[in-house]
Amino acid sequence: MLTNLADRLKGVGMKLCVIGLGYIGLPTAAMFASNGHYVTGVDVSARIIEALSRGETYICEPGLGDVVHWTVSEGRLIAKEVPQPADAYIICVPTPINPDRSADLSYIDRAVRSILPILRKGNMVILESTSPPGTTRNLVCSMLSESGLIPGRDLYVAYCPERVLPGRILKELVSNSRVIGGITKESAIRVRDLYSCFVRGEMYITDSTTAEMCKLVENTYRDVNIALAAELAMICENLGINAWEVIRYANKHPRVNLHQPGPGVGGHCIAVDPWFIVQRQSGTARMIELARRINDSMPRYVLDRVKTLLKDINGVRRVCVLGVTYKPNVDDLRESPVVRLISMLKAEGGYSVITVDRHADYEGSKGRELYEAVRGCHLLLLAVNHREFEHVDFRRIKERMAYPCVLDTRNFWRAEEVETAGLSYHLLGWGKEPNEEGPDGGVPIPAGGGVRSSEER
Ligand SMILES: NC(=O)c1ccc[n+]([C@@H]2O[C@H](COP(=O)([O-])OP(=O)(O)OC[C@H]3O[C@@H](n4cnc5c(N)ncnc54)[C@H](O)[C@@H]3O)[C@@H](O)[C@H]2O)c1
Structure with a gap:
């Protein structure tokens, strides 16, 4: 059984590191920071880091500017160009499509590699980026193993996708239901408990590949329609x-x-x-x-x-x-x-x-x-x-x-x-x-x- 920092910290006051501060990562970082956690927001873009350090956001999203300004001025949200040691790492980097229509997973690859040197036993690693079925279990977990820690035994790993609508992101982060897919049941439960600091919608627990497929099929249903x-x-x-x-x-x-x-x-x-x-x-x-x-x-x-x-x-x-x-x-x-x-x-x-x-x-x-x-x-x-x-x-x-x-x-x-x-x-x-x-x-x-x-x- 894992002995994890989350047990001690019981929900709030954890150190989180959100990697990728775009439309998904920045609102997510701001929500955690305004609900009791200490968040380091990480991005490879110097422009984003400079703006966030001043308490500003370049994303035009109702309510986001105020939350970012407040959390930065309170010291609950800080911006860095490289990941800092944390209890949980939340990966929100892009997953664009290659010219041959395969998923470009190179951003996930780089984001996971960037945390390998600072990972500790008991950490959570959460992928939010939309990914082909099997990405968390295969790509993410095999890279995490290079740290010497074993996913599922030493690390809690889960896939936790977003369903938010641009223009309503802050509201929907709170009210939408979520599907959380763990590589073990315990991983999914830990991640659900973490998100429960601001999510008011239902949170359903499953395995990571099912959660990845749910995310994809929601948009596929609309595309087919x-x-x-x-x-x-x-x-x-x-x-x-x-x-x-x-x-x-x-x-x-x-x-x-x-x-x-x-x-x-x-x-x-x-x-x-x-x-x-x-x-x-x-x-x-x-x-x-x-x-x-x-x-x-x-x-x-x-x-x-x-x-x-x-x-x-x-x-x-x-x-x-x-x-x-x-x-x-x-x-x-x-x-x-x-x-x-x-x-x-x-x-x-x-x-x-x-x-x-x-x-x-x-x-x-x-x-x-x-x-x-x-x-x-x-x-x-x-x-x-x-x-x-x-x-x-x-x-x-x-x-x-x-x-x-x-x-x-x-x-x-x-x-x-x-x-x-x-x-x-x-x-x-x-x-x-x-x-x-x-x-x-x-x-x-x-x-x-x-x-x-x-x-x-
Ligand atoms: N935007 C949406 O409405 C939405 C909804 C559901 C799911 N998603 C998924 O969420 C993921 C992120 O989407 P987004 O819209 O926030 O993308 P985005 O392009 O707005 O933001 C991604 C950010 O990640 C940064 N980044 C890239 N590589 C990095 C690295 N190695 N380390 C740190 N930062 C890095 C980029 O500089 C960028 O600021 C994608 O997989 C997307 O499909 C997006």
Whole structure:
């Protein structure tokens, strides 16, 4: 049986070392520090360490600045470029994807190696980074063994993933339920007890590989669901009906929850995590891989619609793209499908692209004003439904555009409002123009383009 420092310290007042102070590591470090522990935050970025030493954070997250400022000024959170001896090490480094779509585990490798010289018997080592199944048991534990200490006997080791939503991280760190996977049951229990200083959600204990798979399958479920919606959008365009209307009504079924189509899936989680399963189980993870490929194909699909819409324009076709980030109301460009769409448009030749996005700077997008950007454009492409794009003056837009064409990839605008301003409205997933005549020459029931229910907003 391990005799551990945690026994003596009974929950609070422990020394913790959080390695990687990004979107996950810094809020986690701040939560532990504001709930009774002494935390060293470690990052390889000198810029982050300097900012944190002054009690400042570069991450824009509600409430985080105040907690960081308070914990640093109280001496409960300090910043260092190398790990310091601690009772528990919490690893929150990136796990990006390699060009061959395998997980890049080199950051985990370096983070674990950085603690080997200071590890002591009874320490906890916790991996938070999203990882392929088996990473904790195989990669992390085999590296930890190089310290001479044996994981499970001398060290408590667990995988403890995050489910937080950027923009609500501090709240969700507290209220979300967690799955904690230990390499032994005792490891999982120790880690659960550590997190119980601030987590109010349920904490479920399992083995580390099951916990890794839970994390991956949560995002994979969403990726597959979005791929289904994307496929439905393409089918509905071919059938001349409106996929958004189909989804809205299908979701009235008490056990159906279809997601929404769009120009693709981005971000560092949903667009990446399913590949970590495919990597380990290629050949078996067939639907997961297909869904990934469908979502990856959506920028190309939107590109083809743009080409069709602008086929009659001679000379350079000018496209104004609204929103570049991977999802609305965030500043994150990682794996953004809109960035890929823009690159494809440019590679096509004969297109010029101007972007507007006050959240993130992509080729000047941040400082650009919408009504100036659309001047002389042939297409206004709504790529991300940032809240500031919800109410725009379509008449002002029409006055400035060289060709009155709008492509809405998010079902964010009302067809009637856009068309009343004299612009032609096109919606991803809608194969029929509004009020088009039916086959018998009569006027059919309008197919509900650009009409949203409150739950879709
Ligand atoms: N951001 C999210 O919403 C979210 C949600 C769930 C899971 N995750 C997962 O959490 C992990 C971290 O994600 P993130 O968004 O915080 O990443 P991030 O890129 O924001 O931050 C990672 C930080 O780690 C630092 N770092 C890299 N190598 C280091 C090393 N050897 N030692 C010390 N610091 C090092 C980097 O400088 C960076 O500041 C990833 O595996 C990610 O998939 C993220």
